[in-house]
Amino acid sequence: xxxxxxxxxxxxxxxxxxxxxxxxxxxxxxxxxxxxxxxxxxxxxxxxxxxxxxxxxxxxxxxxxxxxxxxxxxxxxxxxxxxxxxxxxxxxxxxxxxxxxxxxxxxxxxxxxxx
Amino acid sequence: xxxxxxxxxxxxxxxxxxxxxxxxxxxxxxxxxxxxxxxxxxxxxxxxxxxxxxxxxxxxxxxxxxxxxxxxxxxxxxxxxxxxxxxxxxxxxxxxxxxxxxxxxxxxxxxxxx
Numbered sequence: 010x011x012x013x014x015x016x017x018x019x020x021x022x023x024x025x026x027x028x029x030x031x032x033x034x035x036x037x038x039x040x041x042x043x044x045x046x047x048x049x050x051x052x053x054x055x056x057x058x059x060x061x062x063x064x065x066x067x068x069x070x071x072x073x074x075x076x077x078x079x080x081x082x083x084x085x086x087x088x089x090x091x092x093x094x095x096x097x098x099x100x101x102x103x104x105x106x107x108x109x110x111x112x113x114x115x116x117x118x119x120x121x122x123x124x
Numbered sequence: 125x126x127x128x129x130x131x132x133x134x135x136x137x138x139x140x141x142x143x144x145x146x147x148x149x150x151x152x153x154x155x156x157x158x159x160x161x162x163x164x165x166x167x168x169x170x171x172x173x174x175x176x177x178x179x180x181x182x183x184x185x186x187x188x189x190x191x192x193x194x195x196x197x198x199x200x201x202x203x204x205x206x207x208x209x210x211x212x213x214x215x216x217x218x219x220x221x222x223x224x225x226x227x228x229x230x231x232x233x234x235x236x237x238x
Contacts, residue, residue: 013166040224041224043226050231050232050234051231051232052128052216052218052229052230052231052232053167053216053229054229055226055227055228058226098166098167102224104224108222110224112169112227114166114167114168115166116164116165116166117166
């Protein structure tokens with residue numbers, strides 16, 4: 010069964026500090042991995058997408074890493090801002106045949122950035 | 125990326141009633157989906173809305189409870205029928221163009237059943 014596990018479940022950090030969120034997955038056959046940011050009251054918004062051959066991808070202060078061998082990904086947030094307070098969801102795509110892809114969602118990490 | 129509008133954004137309903145949620149996209153999209161997001165849980169796919177034909181439902185979801193329409197490539201509705209408190213959740217519309225393209229999400233409908 011395809012699964013995506015995220016840790017920690019929640020995290021509180023001071024504004025300006027860095028943090029790293031973790032994602033472990035057992036999804037096969039792997040196609041890609043995405044990190045989404047979901048602000049309170051809003052829908053998820055894609056931050057990064059990584060394929061099997063990519064091990065690092067950045068989007069501003071967000072840097073995602075992927076280790077396809079250990080099936081782990083991380084999202085590093087640098088110099089956090091109050092606006093980074095949100096849930097961060099790891100989503101792994103698996104090819105299910107006939108041009109179709111199945112997404113498996115993690116439960117998310119709820120990040121709170123405090124002044 | 126596509127702009128997705130969902131209506132209503134939230135509602136409080138009585139048990140036993142039904143509510144229809146609308147999803148409007150500003151451009152034609154190949155694929156439309158409906159998800160449920162319960163507190164502390166991951167997003168769960170309810171069904172894929174197919175244009176001009178019956179939706180494809182995931183295990184645990186049935187058409188009688190969650191009838192879906194998709195009359196064209198920019199619009200879909202999800203009805204939550206005969207609601208009970210267990211249906212209290214966020215319902216999200218999502219779209220993508222094809223295959224392995226990124227999915228985009230609406231802001232969701234927050235539904236509370238009393």
